[in-house]
Amino acid sequence: MSTAVEHASLGTDPNAEHTEHAGHGNSHYYLVALALAILTGLEVLLSYIDIGAAFMPLLLTLMMIKFIMVVLEFMHLRKDAKVFHFLFWSGFLLAIAVYIGFLATFKFFLQP
Amino acid sequence: MSTAAVAEHGTSHDDHGGGHGHTSTGLSNNKLAMWLFLGSECLLFGGLISTYMLYRGRHVKGPGPDQVFSIPYTSVSSFVLLMSSLTMVLAVAEAQKRNIDKAKLWMTVTAVLGATFVGGQVFEFTEFYRKGLGYTTSLFGSSFYTLTGFHGVHVTVGIIMLMATVGMLKSNKVPGDKAEVIELVGLYWHFVDIVWILIFTLVYLIPA
Numbered sequence: 438m439s440t441a442v443e444h445a446s447l448g449t450d451p452n453a454e455h456t457e458h459a460g461h462g463n464s465h466y467y468l469v470a471l472a473l474a475i476l477t478g479l480e481v482l483l484s485y486i487d488i489g490a491a492f493m494p495l496l497l498t499l500m501m502i503k504f505i506m507v508v509l510e511f512m513h514l515r516k517d518a519k520v521f522h523f524l525f526w527s528g529f530l531l532a533i534a535v536y537i538g539f540l541a542t543f544k545f546f547l548q549p
Numbered sequence: 550m551s552t553a554a555v556a557e558h559g560t561s562h563d564d565h566g567g568g569h570g571h572t573s574t575g576l577s578n579n580k581l582a583m584w585l586f587l588g589s590e591c592l593l594f595g596g597l598i599s600t601y602m603l604y605r606g607r608h609v610k611g612p613g614p615d616q617v618f619s620i621p622y623t624s625v626s627s628f629v630l631l632m633s634s635l636t637m638v639l640a641v642a643e644a645q646k647r648n649i650d651k652a653k654l655w656m657t658v659t660a661v662l663g664a665t666f667v668g669g670q671v672f673e674f675t676e677f678y679r680k681g682l683g684y685t686t687s688l689f690g691s692s693f694y695t696l697t698g699f700h701g702v703h704v705t706v707g708i709i710m711l712m713a714t715v716g717m718l719k720s721n722k723v724p725g726d727k728a729e730v731i732e733l734v735g736l737y738w739h740f741v742d743i744v745w746i747l748i749f750t751l752v753y754l755i756p757a
């Protein structure tokens with residue numbers, strides 16, 4: 438049988454999971470959705486105006502903020518077990534690393 | 550598992566309640582498997598997005614991205630998918646409060662929003678085809694349709710999962726913890742949404 442020490446090391450508290458999620462008021466989710474909608478609007482706006490070299494980093498930053506907001510708030514990863522963080526982010530970071538390597542092999546970053 | 554141990558956990562092997570039965574991690578194995586699956590899906594979509602990034606400028610024959618994409622149209626469909634994530638999380642929240650009827654309603658709304666998105670994507674593909682962009686017209690066309698098509702298939706599978714879950718909940722055929730089942734469907738749905746967040750920016754908003 439698993440012990441409290443084992444659960445602590447995995448960042449798990451099986452009895453707390455559902456109650457933590459249910460503890461949120463729904464207004465929290467509406468606020469996150471509103472923020473996501475505003476960020477999407479900003480992204481679209483950026484694609485229509487010329488801000489020079491800042492365009493790409495700004496757009497990618499907004500994209501990552503939206504991505505992380507959905508993962509942490511809507512998928513409840515912020516309050517979930519550490520092992521779920523590990524499983525998801527390791528897959529995500531591995532994908533980024535592998536495909537940056539892949540694109541570098543094809544000299545993608547040197548293309549005009 | 551002894552009777553005392555069952556009493557301590559407030560659950561047994563057959564009961565996948567809040568305590569998730571007895572697992573070595575203390576976590577639900579179903580949820581663990583879903584997160585592992587989603588982690589592996591990152592690699593699938595990473596590959597498709599990278600291939601598109603590499604080939605988006607390769608269109609000797611046929612139109613290029615700038616000639617076919619309609620940012621206002623795609624922005625609206627992106628908004629629809631984002632809002633479906635809201636309705637999905639509301640379904641999960643209601644399920645965790647044991648309001649299964651409300652959860653079913655939010656899941657149905659999510660499925661309708663998802664279907665709207667897929668319908669929009671089919672219309673978009675039809676428009677692109679009319680503009681001369683077929684699947685084999687150019688490397689840009691092939692990589693674009695493969696990426697967005699795979700995403701569309703994932704959304705469609707999500708809609709089927711949602712409607713199947715609603716149907717099973719109605720006929721009381723969901724075994725164990727209903728809230729967890731709805732949460733698992735929700736995790737898949739949100740993943741489909743975050744993939745679109747990446748596709749919308751990297752494919753549609755960044756000029757080729």
